[in-house]
Amino acid sequence: MSELLLKGGRVIDPASGLDRTADVRIVDGRIVEVAPGLAARGAGARVVDCANRVVAPGFVDLHVHFREPGQEYKEDIASGSRSAAAGGFSTVCCMPNTVPPNDNRAITELILRRSAEVGLARVRPVGAISKGLLGESLSEMAEMKAAGIVAVSDDGRPVMNAELMRRALEYARTFDLPVVQHAEDLELSAGGVMNEGPVATRAGLRGQPTSAESVMVARDLELVEWTGARYHVAHLSTARSAALVRDARRRGLPVTCEVTPHHLTLTDLACAGYDTHAKCAPPLRGPADLAALEEALADGTIDAVATDHAPHSPVEKELEFDNAAFGMIGLETAFPLLYRLVVRGVIDLPRAIALLTAGPAHCFGLDAGTLTLGAAADVVVLDLDRTFPVNAGTIQSRSRNTPFLGWELTGRAVLTLLDGRATHDEDGALA
Amino acid sequence: MTAFAHRHLLGIEGLTREEVVQLLDLAGTFHAISERAIKKVPTLRGRTVINLFLEPSTRTRTSFEIAAKRLSADAVNISGQVSSTVKGETLLDTARNLQAMKPDVIVLRHGSSGAAASVAAVVDAAVVNAGDGTHEHPTQALLDAVTIRAHKGRVEGLEVAIVGDIAHSRVARSNLHALTLLGANVRLCGPRTMLPVGIEQLVGERKGQVRVTHRLEEALEGADVVMMLRIQKERAGAVGLFPNTREYSRVYGLSAQKLALARPDAIVMHPGPVNRGVELDPGLADGARSVILDQVTWGVAVRMAVLYLLGTGGEPVAEAP
Numbered sequence: 001m002s003e004l005l006l007k008g009g010r011v012i013d014p015a016s017g018l019d020r021t022a023d024v025r026i027v028d029g030r031i032v033e034v035a036p037g038l039a040a041r042g043a044g045a046r047v048v049d050c051a052n053r054v055v056a057p058g059f060v061d062l063h064v065h066f067r068e069p070g071q072e073y074k075e076d077i078a079s080g081s082r083s084a085a086a087g088g089f090s091t092v093c094c095m096p097n098t099v100p101p102n103d104n105r106a107i108t109e110l111i112l113r114r115s116a117e118v119g120l121a122r123v124r125p126v127g128a129i130s131k132g133l134l135g136e137s138l139s140e141m142a143e144m145k146a147a148g149i150v151a152v153s154d155d156g157r158p159v160m161n162a163e164l165m166r167r168a169l170e171y172a173r174t175f176d177l178p179v180v181q182h183a184e185d186l187e188l189s190a191g192g193v194m195n196e197g198p199v200a201t202r203a204g205l206r207g208q209p210t211s212a213e214s215v216m217v218a219r220d221l222e223l224v225e226w227t228g229a230r231y232h233v234a235h236l237s238t239a240r241s242a243a244l245v246r247d248a249r250r251r252g253l254p255v256t257c258e259v260t261p262h263h264l265t266l267t268d269l270a271c272a273g274y275d276t277h278a279k280c281a282p283p284l285r286g287p288a289d290l291a292a293l294e295e296a297l298a299d300g301t302i303d304a305v306a307t308d309h310a311p312h313s314p315v316e317k318e319l320e321f322d323n324a325a326f327g328m329i330g331l332e333t334a335f336p337l338l339y340r341l342v343v344r345g346v347i348d349l350p351r352a353i354a355l356l357t358a359g360p361a362h363c364f365g366l367d368a369g370t371l372t373l374g375a376a377a378d379v380v381v382l383d384l385d386r387t388f389p390v391n392a393g394t395i396q397s398r399s400r401n402t403p404f405l406g407w408e409l410t411g412r413a414v415l416t417l418l419d420g421r422a423t424h425d426e427d428g429a430l431a
Numbered sequence: 432m433t434a435f436a437h438r439h440l441l442g443i444e445g446l447t448r449e450e451v452v453q454l455l456d457l458a459g460t461f462h463a464i465s466e467r468a469i470k471k472v473p474t475l476r477g478r479t480v481i482n483l484f485l486e487p488s489t490r491t492r493t494s495f496e497i498a499a500k501r502l503s504a505d506a507v508n509i510s511g512q513v514s515s516t517v518k519g520e521t522l523l524d525t526a527r528n529l530q531a532m533k534p535d536v537i538v539l540r541h542g543s544s545g546a547a548a549s550v551a552a553v554v555d556a557a558v559v560n561a562g563d564g565t566h567e568h569p570t571q572a573l574l575d576a577v578t579i580r581a582h583k584g585r586v587e588g589l590e591v592a593i594v595g596d597i598a599h600s601r602v603a604r605s606n607l608h609a610l611t612l613l614g615a616n617v618r619l620c621g622p623r624t625m626l627p628v629g630i631e632q633l634v635g636e637r638k639g640q641v642r643v644t645h646r647l648e649e650a651l652e653g654a655d656v657v658m659m660l661r662i663q664k665e666r667a668g669a670v671g672l673f674p675n676t677r678e679y680s681r682v683y684g685l686s687a688q689k690l691a692l693a694r695p696d697a698i699v700m701h702p703g704p705v706n707r708g709v710e711l712d713p714g715l716a717d718g719a720r721s722v723i724l725d726q727v728t729w730g731v732a733v734r735m736a737v738l739y740l741l742g743t744g745g746e747p748v749a750e751a752p
Contacts, residue, residue: 191668198629202444204544204566204601207628274545318523320543322564 003027003042004420004430009050009381013057014354015361015370024055026377029419034371048415048429050381054349058090058378058416059356060369061331062180062258063155063234063306066092066123069110070099075311075398077111080331081120083309083397085423087331088413090378091361091368092121092309096128097156103128103139105147112148120423122378124366126180129154129168135161138171145175150364153180155234156281158216160186165220169229178230178256178364181220183241184282188212193322195268195283203272205321210289213282214240221248224255232363233257235308237282239292246301256363258306259293261330261337262403270403276317276324277403280310294346297355304360305352307334311399329397333390333404335382339411349384377420381429386412435740439551439558442567443608444633451612455577457736458729464501465731475504475742478535482508484561485522486542490703490727491561491570495538498734504535504742522546523553530554536742539563544601557741565599565666571702572605574733576613578726579656582698587614592650592693594620594683595660595710596672598627602702603660611637618642620650621683624672647683651692658700659685659710676709686712690720698722 006024011034013019023038024031040047066080075083077094084092094111096102102111108125115123127149128139133156141152152172158181159165165181172179189212194200196207217233221244224231233245236257248255262280267287270278278284296302310327317324335356342352361369368378387410392400416424425431435450443451464470480499484492492508499506520528522541529537536557539547544564551558562568580586591610597603597619610617611634619630623645631641644650651657662679664671673679685699699711699721707713716723 187669196628198632201598201627201629202604202633204564204604206565274548319521320541320549321545322543 001027001042002420003040003045005038005040005045005047006050006055006379006381007047009053009055011055011371012350012353013371014350015057015358016372018371019350024371024379026417026420029377029421031371031373031375031377033373046430048381052385053414054382054384056353056380056382057357057369057371058380058418059088059335060360060366061089061092061307061309061334062304062360062363064092064094064309064331065097065311065327066094067311068098068114069107074313077114077123078118078120079396079398080309081115081118081123083329083331083395084121085416086396086413087333088335088380088382088416089331090121090380090416090418090423091124091366093124093126093150093364095126095153095155097133101128101133102126103131103133105140105143108144108147108149119418121418122368124148124150126151126153126155128152129159129179130164133157135159135164138167141172141177142175145177149177150366151178151180151232153182153234155180155182158182158184158186162219162223166223166227169223169227169231173227173229178232180232180234181216182234183213183216183220185212185215188215192283193279194271195285197268197286199268199272203274205271208283210238210240210285213238214244217241217244221253221255224248224253228254230254235260235263235282235306236302237263237285237289237293239289242292242296242301246296249301256303257301258304258360258363259297259302260308261305261334262328264290264293264297264305264341265337266403271321274321275403276319276321277328277401277405279321279324279326280308280328281326294341297341298347302355303363305334305338305355306360307331309397311397312401313399317401328402329395329399330402331397332395333402333409335413336409336411339384377417379417380413381415382411383414384411386410386414388412438741440569440737440741441547441551441558441560443569443572443605443612444567446612448612451573451576451609454573454733454736454740455580457739458573458577458732461735461739462729462732464735465728470501471503472501473503474739475499475502478504478742479533480504480506480536480538480738480742481529481534482506482538483525483529484509484540485511486540486562487511488540488562491540494727494730495561495734498731498738501731502735502738502742504738523549526550526554530556536738559737559741562601565601567605568601569605570730570733570737571602572609573737574726574730575606575658575700576609577733578700578722578729579698581725581729582722583655586610589615589655590618590653591615591656591658592618592620592654593658593660594647594650594685596625596662596666597621597630597660598625599663599666600660604633606658607633607641611640616640616642618644618650618654620644620647622673647689648692651689654693654697656698656700657685657690657693661702661704662706662709680709684710684712685715687715690715700726703727
């Protein structure tokens with residue numbers, strides 16, 4: 001029997017409504033007891049002092065790009081999992097736009113096998129909606145579901161064809177798979193490299209209007225109304241999209257959504273100096289959209305914070321702004337960026353934790369993100385007072401493409417557990 | 432002469448009114464050199480100017496080349512097709528390689544906004560932005576301002592109409608900065624498809640000097656200067672910003688009849704090359720009110736002034752013109 005006792009932390013488990021100072025007993029990789037004043041049972045038990053720390057379920061990220069197979073020079077499942085663990089994540093859902101794409105069970109199985117070999121995070125594959133991500137015909141969703149996918153998406157590209165979207169919603173519903181949309185009308189966004197607005201006008205960069213996103217969300221919601229399928233908006237970024245989702249939920253539609261830490265932190269002003277690290281899809285928006293996202297975060301419209309961790313090498317980023325790739329890494333900065341909103345009083349700490357645990361687990365129906373008895377001991381221990389610089393030398397991801405380089409952030413995962421094993425141990429607590 | 436406080440000229444934005452005036456005054460001095468039989472001064476002897484033009488250009492490239500040669504600099508021209516950017520080398524690698532050959536000035540024309548700024552960040556040479564995407568084209572704005580000043584005696588208080596695709600025009604952006612700095616009032620005119628969100632915010636506290644109108648007649652009424660922009664179909668996107676050149680020229684093209692709305696002594700400008708019969712009635716381009724060729728002449732003088740200020744690296748120059 002292997003026993004681990006996390007002593008004296010503030011235990012926050014939004015799934016069970018728990019928020020109190022308590023000890024967490026983990027035996028053989030499972031949560032077996034959460035209560036104050038626990039004593040070690042066996043002589044070989046390891047005890048971690050968690051006083052002045054927050055103990056929470058390991059974080060769940062609905063949206064990462066681990067680039068394996070095909071673009072391992074940007075990231076692979078091993079480096080991506082290290083990055084996840086360093087950020088406090090124990091479960092990550094990887095998008096299917098690998099090379100070749102995850103549109104069949106062979107790729108799904110490959111990802112799951114590599115994830116098990118690496119053993120640093122549960123990498124849960126998202127399968128393609130369309131074969132080859134081409135937006136033309138349905139992928140083999142049933143077989144991929146049997147192999148282990150948790151959702152379907154053509155992320156990186158939207159499903160432009162409304163008929164295909166309708167059929168995808170119907171077919172995915174048959175197998176109880178949520179459909180995840182990268183909501184972007186490619187005709188409205190064509191050629192746009194940042195948000196359309198005064199900042200783009202000044203910089204002389206072609207903008208994408210916010211309506212490129214909300215037009216697609218509005219269309220999809222009509223199809224959800226028709227099909228009754230589970231629908232999830234990836235990286236929602238505009239006030240109008242948030243309003244549409246809020247309204248759809250009021251009408252009882254099975255709709256969820258996620259927002260990224262960077263859309264909650266930066267505005268399009270970050271693009272003003274042509275920093276290609278600030279180029280992402282959807283683009284960083286204006287201050288009014290950011291304010292609306294904060295409101296949607298606080299009122300519960302947003303279910304999850306997801307990173308859209310999108311590693312790129314200098315080959316894709318050290319280019320003219322027009323030609324640089326979209327996307328930034330995010331796993332290692334996600335919690336501290338979200339914690340800034342707690343410090344500012346936009347949301348409270350349990351809500352922030354919920355957005356990284358129970359919220360995302362609910363969106364995809366994942367058995368993760370909780371400290372309930374019997375659950376796998378996926379746990380994160382957070383030091384809310386720890387300040388650290390974001391610098392190229394300490395990033396665990398293989399890529400360095402983040403506009404937060406040089407920032408000082410506060411709030412850090414100091415210990416991440418997967419099945420009770422340390423996958424990240426900043427202070428050597430279990431060394 | 433006071434030193435110029437900038438190592439590069441990436442845009443008009445960020446310059447002070449005094450700096451713009453300094454450049455215009457200096458251009459006036461150099462203008463005279465182009466009128467001489469021997470059009471050459473030794474000011475930049477031994478200095479190397481690389482004209483890196485990665486977007487098609489004849490007029491601007493030639494203008495910079497002549498400007499460099501009249502200052503006795505060694506001018507090297509690299510054009511889009513011969514550059515290594517088509518061989519898969521990135522712009523920044525090209526810039527680093529050129530830098531290794533120790534040029535004093537790199538003049539860059541590039542199709543992407545921000546290109547000049549990113550090159551400036553990796554080279555020691557002074558960088559002159561000769562047009563980056565739809566961002567800025569500072570020497571064009573300077574030559575426009577100095578041409579206006581030559582014809583009107585001043586820029587302050589003038590009413591300047593800029594007509595056309597403001598959204599995709601680096602000329603309009605640079606002119607908006609320069610003309611408002613110099614105290615002119617600017618009317619921006621075009622259909623709504625050609626006027627970008629927040630254009631008046633470009634000039635911050637000077638936004639009171641900017642007026643946006645969609646009616647050409649309103650833009651022309653009482654104007655001292657009418658600047659027509661070239662319609663560039665390649666920048667318009669798949670659907671386009673207007674139905675066809677016929678309708679565009681009927682609604683937004685400048686004819687003698689419409690020009691009558693402007694002040695009787697109003698001048699007509701165009702950054703070139705002109706689409707005759709589209710934005711400008713064929714007769715007007717060569718008419719008495721047109722100063723289009725004066726703009727080209729002033730272009731050489733302005734570029735001499737810029738190369739002089741940046742190419743000497745701020746050192747005092749013995750043979751000032």
